Amino acid sequence: MDRDTPSSGPLASSIGLEPAEPLWRRVPTRMPDGRPVSDFMMLIPRLRQQPPHIIQRTLREIDGVLMRYRSVVLFADLNLKINTLWVSVRPVPGICLELPTAVKLCVPEAVLIGQPRPQRTWRGR
Numbered sequence: 051m052d053r054d055t056p057s058s059g060p061l062a063s064s065i066g067l068e069p070a071e072p073l074w075r076r077v078p079t080r081m082p083d084g085r086p087v088s089d090f091m092m093l094i095p096r097l098r099q100q101p102p103h104i105i106q107r108t109l110r111e112i113d114g115v116l117m118r119y120r121s122v123v124l125f126a127d128l129n130l131k132i133n134t135l136w137v138s139v140r141p142v143p144g145i146c147l148e149l150p151t152a153v154k155l156c157v158p159e160a161v162l163i164g165q166p167r168p169q170r171t172w173r174g175r
Contacts, residue, residue, distance in 0.1 A: 077138050078124050087124060089138040090146045092153060092160045098130040105130070111156040119149055135160070 078087050125138040139145050150162040
Protein backbone atom coordinates (compact mmCIF):
# COMPACT_ATOMS: atom_id res chain seq x y z
CA MET A 51 0.00 0.00 0.00
CA ASP A 52 2.11 2.84 -1.23
CA ARG A 53 0.72 6.28 -0.58
CA ASP A 54 1.39 9.56 -2.36
CA THR A 55 0.41 11.67 0.65
CA PRO A 56 -0.55 10.83 4.22
CA SER A 57 -4.21 11.55 3.48
CA SER A 58 -4.41 9.42 0.35
CA GLY A 59 -5.67 5.85 0.52
CA PRO A 60 -4.40 2.48 -0.73
CA LEU A 61 -5.55 2.99 -4.31
CA ALA A 62 -4.05 6.46 -4.76
CA SER A 63 -0.70 5.27 -6.07
CA SER A 64 -2.21 2.94 -8.66
CA ILE A 65 -4.21 5.69 -10.35
CA GLY A 66 -1.77 7.08 -12.83
CA LEU A 67 -1.32 7.77 -16.49
CA GLU A 68 1.98 5.99 -16.91
CA PRO A 69 2.12 2.27 -17.67
CA ALA A 70 2.77 0.20 -14.57
CA GLU A 71 4.93 -2.85 -14.17
CA PRO A 72 3.04 -6.12 -14.67
CA LEU A 73 0.99 -7.15 -11.69
CA TRP A 74 3.01 -10.34 -11.17
CA ARG A 75 6.07 -8.17 -10.49
CA ARG A 76 4.34 -5.84 -8.05
CA VAL A 77 2.21 -8.18 -5.96
CA PRO A 78 3.75 -9.44 -2.72
CA THR A 79 3.77 -13.23 -2.50
CA ARG A 80 5.31 -13.86 0.93
CA MET A 81 5.28 -12.29 4.37
CA PRO A 82 8.66 -11.37 5.89
CA ASP A 83 8.47 -14.57 7.96
CA GLY A 84 8.05 -16.68 4.80
CA ARG A 85 4.31 -17.39 5.08
CA PRO A 86 2.43 -17.01 1.78
CA VAL A 87 0.26 -13.94 1.25
CA SER A 88 -3.45 -14.42 0.52
CA ASP A 89 -5.20 -12.59 -2.29
CA PHE A 90 -8.44 -12.27 -4.18
CA MET A 91 -9.75 -10.60 -7.31
CA MET A 92 -13.07 -8.88 -7.90
CA LEU A 93 -14.71 -7.90 -11.17
CA ILE A 94 -16.57 -4.60 -11.34
CA PRO A 95 -18.51 -4.95 -14.60
CA ARG A 96 -18.49 -1.96 -16.97
CA LEU A 97 -16.74 0.34 -14.49
CA ARG A 98 -14.44 1.88 -17.11
CA GLN A 99 -17.48 2.77 -19.23
CA GLN A 100 -19.01 4.86 -16.46
CA PRO A 101 -18.80 8.66 -16.31
CA PRO A 102 -15.74 9.98 -14.44
CA HIS A 103 -17.77 11.01 -11.37
CA ILE A 104 -19.12 7.44 -10.99
CA ILE A 105 -15.62 5.97 -11.34
CA GLN A 106 -14.31 8.40 -8.71
CA ARG A 107 -17.19 7.60 -6.34
CA THR A 108 -16.49 3.87 -6.76
CA LEU A 109 -12.78 4.43 -6.08
CA ARG A 110 -13.62 6.37 -2.91
CA GLU A 111 -15.93 3.57 -1.72
CA ILE A 112 -13.31 0.87 -2.33
CA ASP A 113 -10.60 3.02 -0.80
CA GLY A 114 -12.74 3.52 2.31
CA VAL A 115 -13.14 -0.25 2.74
CA LEU A 116 -9.43 -0.86 2.22
CA MET A 117 -8.58 1.82 4.78
CA ARG A 118 -10.84 0.11 7.35
CA TYR A 119 -8.86 -3.10 6.72
CA ARG A 120 -5.45 -1.41 6.45
CA SER A 121 -4.01 -3.66 9.14
CA VAL A 122 -4.37 -6.66 6.81
CA VAL A 123 -4.24 -5.15 3.31
CA LEU A 124 -0.74 -5.38 1.82
CA PHE A 125 -1.44 -4.38 -1.78
CA ALA A 126 -4.40 -3.22 -3.87
CA ASP A 127 -4.64 -2.59 -7.60
CA LEU A 128 -7.69 -1.41 -9.53
CA ASN A 129 -7.25 -2.08 -13.25
CA LEU A 130 -9.82 0.00 -15.14
CA LYS A 131 -8.76 -1.50 -18.46
CA ILE A 132 -10.18 -4.88 -17.41
CA ASN A 133 -12.44 -3.67 -14.55
CA THR A 134 -10.74 -5.72 -11.85
CA LEU A 135 -9.67 -5.14 -8.28
CA TRP A 136 -6.78 -7.24 -6.98
CA VAL A 137 -6.12 -7.25 -3.24
CA SER A 138 -3.30 -9.02 -1.39
CA VAL A 139 -3.74 -9.48 2.35
CA ARG A 140 -2.01 -10.92 5.36
CA PRO A 141 -2.86 -14.63 5.84
CA VAL A 142 -5.75 -14.13 8.29
CA PRO A 143 -8.43 -16.86 8.42
CA GLY A 144 -11.62 -15.76 6.64
CA ILE A 145 -10.28 -12.44 5.34
CA CYS A 146 -10.64 -13.45 1.68
CA LEU A 147 -14.40 -13.66 2.22
CA GLU A 148 -14.85 -10.90 4.80
CA LEU A 149 -13.05 -8.17 2.86
CA PRO A 150 -14.74 -8.84 -0.53
CA THR A 151 -18.07 -8.87 1.29
CA ALA A 152 -17.28 -5.43 2.72
CA VAL A 153 -16.38 -4.19 -0.79
CA LYS A 154 -19.62 -5.63 -2.19
CA LEU A 155 -21.68 -3.84 0.47
CA CYS A 156 -20.27 -0.52 -0.79
CA VAL A 157 -20.05 -1.46 -4.48
CA PRO A 158 -22.96 -3.88 -5.10
CA GLU A 159 -21.95 -4.62 -8.70
CA ALA A 160 -18.55 -5.98 -7.58
CA VAL A 161 -18.24 -9.76 -7.93
CA LEU A 162 -15.66 -12.02 -6.31
CA ILE A 163 -14.03 -13.98 -9.14
CA GLY A 164 -11.09 -15.61 -7.46
CA GLN A 165 -10.60 -17.09 -4.05
CA PRO A 166 -8.35 -19.78 -2.64
CA ARG A 167 -9.63 -23.32 -2.73
CA PRO A 168 -9.49 -25.37 0.44
CA GLN A 169 -6.68 -27.90 0.37
CA ARG A 170 -7.69 -31.53 0.38
CA THR A 171 -5.70 -34.20 2.06
CA TRP A 172 -5.79 -37.59 0.44
CA ARG A 173 -5.14 -40.55 2.68
CA GLY A 174 -4.48 -43.98 1.38
CA ARG A 175 -6.76 -46.66 2.81
